[in-house]
Amino acid sequence: MTFLWDALREAVGYLAEFGPELRGIIVLTLVVSTSATIIGAGIGVPVGVWLAQARFRGRRAIVTIVNVGMGLPPVLAGLFVLLLLWGEGPLGVLELLFTPVAMIAVQSMLALPIAIGVTLGAVSALAPAAAEQLRALNLPFSGRFRILTREARAGVLAAVAAAFGRVIAEVGAVLIVGGNIAGETRVLTTAIVQETRQARFGAAIALGVVLLVLSLIVNGGLTWLQTKGEADA
Amino acid sequence: MPDGYAFTDLTFPQDRSVLEGITIRVGRNESVALFGPNGGGKSSVMRVIAGTVPRARPLADVAYLPQTPYLFRGTVGSNLGLGLDARESERARELATEMDVGALLNEPSGAISVGETQRICLARTLASTAPLLLLDEPLAPISAAGRPKIVDIIKGCTADRGLLWATHNLDTVRAFADTLIILDGGAILQEGPASQVIASPANEQVASILGLT
Known part of the structure; x- marks a missing residue:
């Protein structure tokens, strides 16, 4: 038990210090996860609609591929992007491996099918009368998209939340393509792995708490938007 | 608009049992009523012509009122103008006022009754300048007391274009149908001038559908 108390005390100290390393990890985590969510949902929501x-x-067949993609093992996505960006790979000339750009790319790949699949489910679940009325109006896609995303607002926001949840909690893919380089590509999840391997449990717990808080803040905001949408209906 | 439309060999995509390749003709200034039991094929005719069934396109430039009125999230007013240009939107507002729902435009769409929803959807459909109107049971959710006024408004909006509508109500057929088509099982049992079909049903089945036996 003493070891647990020591770890917790160490965690509190790590958080209280809030040093430049921790701040850098938090900022990079938010940049990578938010960018990947924006890209994945920015493409995935319209495709889902x-x-x-x-x-x-x-x-x-496409819906099946999307459903398979929703469960795509992150390490496989990581391996795929690694091979693409490897020195002798098709995109090796870009020299993006072990950079945040590579991490954003792989996480976008993971976010995309989730955004498509959840949006598809939400829009498909709309009342038949709504779908018939929309077809009757014979609007261009932009008009239909605006109406459907508003109509299925809670489901679309759930798609964004699920995509964000997938990428912020992900470790395998970013570890493969980012390399967990301190000060460059280390994010909260890979930092937790690093600290745990080195038996620095206090720091690992502190990083885990920060991860939970960030997730709580973002999902809390999305939930607020969802319930606001219900109130506006 | 053209002098009229002839929609031939109408079938439901991938299911010929719903509509048996029937032909529907609607002339300019003509009001054609589809009459028949539930599941007889009236709505299917509308949907096939409007192109709202899967893997289909509209067969003509139509304004279509589906059987179940529906307003999307937002205000009643934002729904009223959907798919309409500025001039049509203005006309839709006028029609909404005539139909006694003009005061509801700032209300949330979910806060009004089914009958009011129908009037808003009807105003939007009638305001369109499309040369062919498809109205699927336009009077069904409207109270009996309110129907004569709505019938007059519909009549006023059909000048110089065609009207194809579905109904279960023989009184409204008498009120404003030029031609009556009796549909059952996806097939036309009888068609002709409304007064003639009502006066001389082709057989017992038609008479029964019309409620004359």
């Missing part, structure tokens, strides 16, 4: 409305040959 379109896929919910479109009827064409091969649609079922």
Whole structure:
């Protein structure tokens, strides 16, 4: 038990100090996760809305791929991006491996199918009368998109929240393509792995608390928007 | 608008049992009523022509009022102008006022009754300048007392264009249908001038559908 108390005391001290290393890790975590969420949801939500409305040959195959993508193992995504960005790889000339850009790229890949899949489910679940009325209006995609995202607002925000939750909690892919380089590509999850490996449990607990708080703040904001949408309806 | 429309071989995509390749004609200034039991194919005709069934496109430039009125999130006013240009939106506001729902435009869309929702959707559909109107049971959610006024408004909006509408109510057919088509099982049982079809049903089945037996 003493060891646990020591770890907790160390964690409190680490948080109270709030040193430049911790601040840097938090900022990079937010930049990478937020950027990946914006890219993934920015593409995924419109695609999800379109896929919910479109009827064409091969649609079922695409929906299956999206569903598989929602459960894509992060290490596989990491390996894929690593091979792309490796020195002799197709995009090696860009020299992006072990940079935040590579981390954003791989996390966007992970966020994308979640944003598509959850949006698709939310829009598909709208009342048949809503879908029929929308088709009756014969609007261009931009008009349909505006109405449907507003109509399925709670579901679309859930898609964004799920995408953010996936990327901020992810460790395998960013470790592979980012390398967990101190001061450059170390984010909260990879830092927790690092501290745990070195038996610095106090620091690991402190980083875990920060991760939870960040997740709570972002998801709290999205939940507020969801409930505000219900109140406005 | 053209002198009229002839929609031939109407079928439901990938399911010919819903509509048996029927032909529907609607002339300019003509009011054509589809009459039949539930599931007889009236709404399917509307949806196929309007192109709202899966993998279909509109067969003509139409303004279509679906069977179940629906307003999207937002205000009643924001729904009223959907899909309309500025001139049509202004006309929709005038029609909403005529239909006694003009005072509801700033209300949240979820706060009004089904009958009021129908009047808003109807005002929006009638305000469109599309040459063919498709109205699926336009009077169903409206109280009996309010129907004559709505019928007059619909009549006033159909000049120089065609009207195809579905109904279960023989009184409204008498009130403003030029042509009556009896539909059941996705097939046309009888069609002709409304007064003639009502006066001389082709057989027992038609008479029964019309409620004349």
